[in-house]
Structure formats: C-alpha cells, structure tokens
Amino acid sequence: MKFLSYFSSALALLGSAVTAHPVFNELMTPVAPLKRATGAFQQVPNFGPNPSGAKFFLYTPNRIAENPAIVVAIHYCTGTARAYYSGSPYAQLADQKGFIVIFPESPYSGTCWDVSSRSTLTHNGGGNSNAIANMVTWTLERYNADPKKVFVVGESSGGMMTNVMAATYPEMFAAGIVYSGTPAGCFYSQSGAVNAWNNTCSNGQINSTPEVWAKMVFDMYPGYDGPRPKMQIYHGSNDNILHANNYRETIKQWCGVFGYDPNRPDTTQSNTPQWGYTTYTWGNGQLVGVYAQGVGHSVPLRGQDDMRFFGL
Ligand SMILES: *[C@@H]1O[C@H](CO)[C@@H](O)[C@H](O)[C@H]1NC(C)=O
Secondary structure, eight states: OOHHHHHHHHHHTTTTTTTTSSSHHHHSSSOOOOOOOOOEEOOOOSSOOOOOOOOEEEESSSSSSSSOOOOEOOEEEEEEEEHHHHSHHHHHHHHHHHOOEEEEOOOSOOOOOOOOSSTTSSOSSSSHHHHHHHHHHHHHTTOOOOOEEEEEEEEHHHHHHHHHHHHTTTTTTTHHHHHHHOOOTTOHHHHTOOOOHHHHHHHOOOOOOOOHHHHHHHSTTTTOSSSEEEEEEEEETTTSSSOOOHHHHHHHHHHHHHTTTOOOOOOEEEOSSSTEEEEEEEEGEEEEEEEEOOOOOOOOOOOOHHHHHHHH
16 A cells, blocks of 8 residues: 555544543643744755755754754645644744754655665665765754753654654654554565555554564664663554554564563553653653543644753
8 A cells, every 4th residue: 555545534534532522622722723833944965965856955043052952843745845844833832942954755645664675674774765965964063052951742644754763763763752653663564565555553453462572673783872862752542544553562562672671661641741642761761651541643743841851
C-alpha cells in the first residue's frame, strides 16, 4: 500500500481529533490560533552529502540566542516544510525563545519519510535520517549553536522519523518528542524498499519484547554506548492510521533501551496534561508516555509542554 492514499485520509483527520469526539469538545483546552512568525524562513540548498535528496528549510528568529538551541520539526505525510512552519507552533516559539528550527522536507511524492530502508535505519547510512543529521551539523557550525541543546519532534510520519532519528543519531539529540508514530524499525521493509508502507506495523500487529525492540535500536548504530536522548511519546487510543498498539510497542522499545520495566512506570497521572490523557514516567522523566484516551490520529501538538520537556 502506498502512503498517499492512507495519508490523504490521515490529512483529513489531522486537527479533527478534537471535534471527532464530542465529549472532548467541552473538556479539552482550546488551541490558541497561531500567530505569524516574524523571522526568516528559507531553503538551504547545500548542506553536505544528501544522497536521499531530502530538502532543508530553516527558520531563524529575528533575535537568535547566543549559542542557540536547535529544534528539528518533522512534518507528517502530505506535509511540507512550509506547511509545518506555518501550521506547527515551533516558529512562534523560536521567536519567543531564540532557538533555530530546522524544517526538513521529504523528497518523495506523498511526502512521507523513509522509515523502512536499511539505509535510513543506519547511522550514516545515506538515507533520510543521514540527511537530517547533516542539516543539524550544518546549523551547529553556521550558527555556533549549542550541541547539547539539539531536539527533535514530529507527528505521524514525522513522529516515526523522530524515533528513527533518536535511534540512529543518539549522540546528536538531547530529547525527542513523538506524536502518533511507530517504534524505530517497525516499518522495516523485508525487500529493502525505500519509503514503503508496512501494514503489519500500522495495524498494530507487531508485538515484540523490550529486548527485541532495543536490539533493533542498538543495531542502527552498532558499537555506540554513549548517552541517548530522553523521549516523550504521545498517542491517541482511537488512532485508525497508526494503531494505538504502536504506543505500547514504542514504550517497550525505549524501556528496553534504557533498562526500565514497561509495566512499572515510576509515576502514573490520570487526566494529565488534560482530561482523558494519562501520563506515565520512567527514570525521572527520561521516558514519558502520554496516552490520549478517545483521541484519533494524530494527537494535537502541545508546543509549550514540548518546550518544558526540552528545557527551553
Ligand atoms: C514489516 O515490519 C516488520 C518489523 O516491524 C517486519 O518484520 C516485516 O517483515 C515488515 N513487512 C514487510 C512486508 O516488509
């Protein structure tokens, strides 16, 4: 199955998660309308080797902090860098906080991210993950940015890619936030296809142990044993594009990597951060899961909460 047909329906669902469930209409915090960002949004044509052909768009606020942080914000299928620049809260937040935003853009028709090929699932493997890492390296150098404050966030296909970035470039990111994605490696294609759909994963039929999931992550960067990003995972219970079982499997994956028991979170807070959502934490917030009861695909972005998780 090709991404486009799936994600045309996904697009129709984007932003409708709230209205689809009448009970939430009254109870969910209204999302403030986005204000226009005031800095510069532009494409960077040359940023180093880019065999997979991903495009690089950069948002720089008018007042960039000294040694700024970098947030990589990865769009959903059918999305573009420009659509995510204007439709996500990260450019406005950059205006407030002085960080730089990288908006990568998928090179494929349908604009999903390649989370299926061996090359994208490998550190320096030449795929989309490698391209995004090269965008980060370019930005670190060009803006004298703080290598300890590089973050990644994305939703849907961008959420899947966020898990892949955290797995393939653990040394690069301090934290990652996944909205409605799948575990790193869950879309792996047996035939080695680039940008392939994987029904078994999207339907939530992959059930692995934390050890198997963790090995998949370790194999994406063999020999690496340095620090890894802290992770926050959002998923809606009624997700009909990327089944909610992907929430549990993603939690198992990072629990396996960090050595936590997925069945024993340190804390469980119901109706947090809002009614119907439950927040689970492991390892003093190294891993945070937010399961959104009654919410579909995909969970609405929570920009201010993202800033808190990133420490910005
Ligand atoms: C789908 O992904 C799983 C791993 O999550 C893999 O075992 C399976 O072979 C993939 N399916 C195809 C058709 O490649």
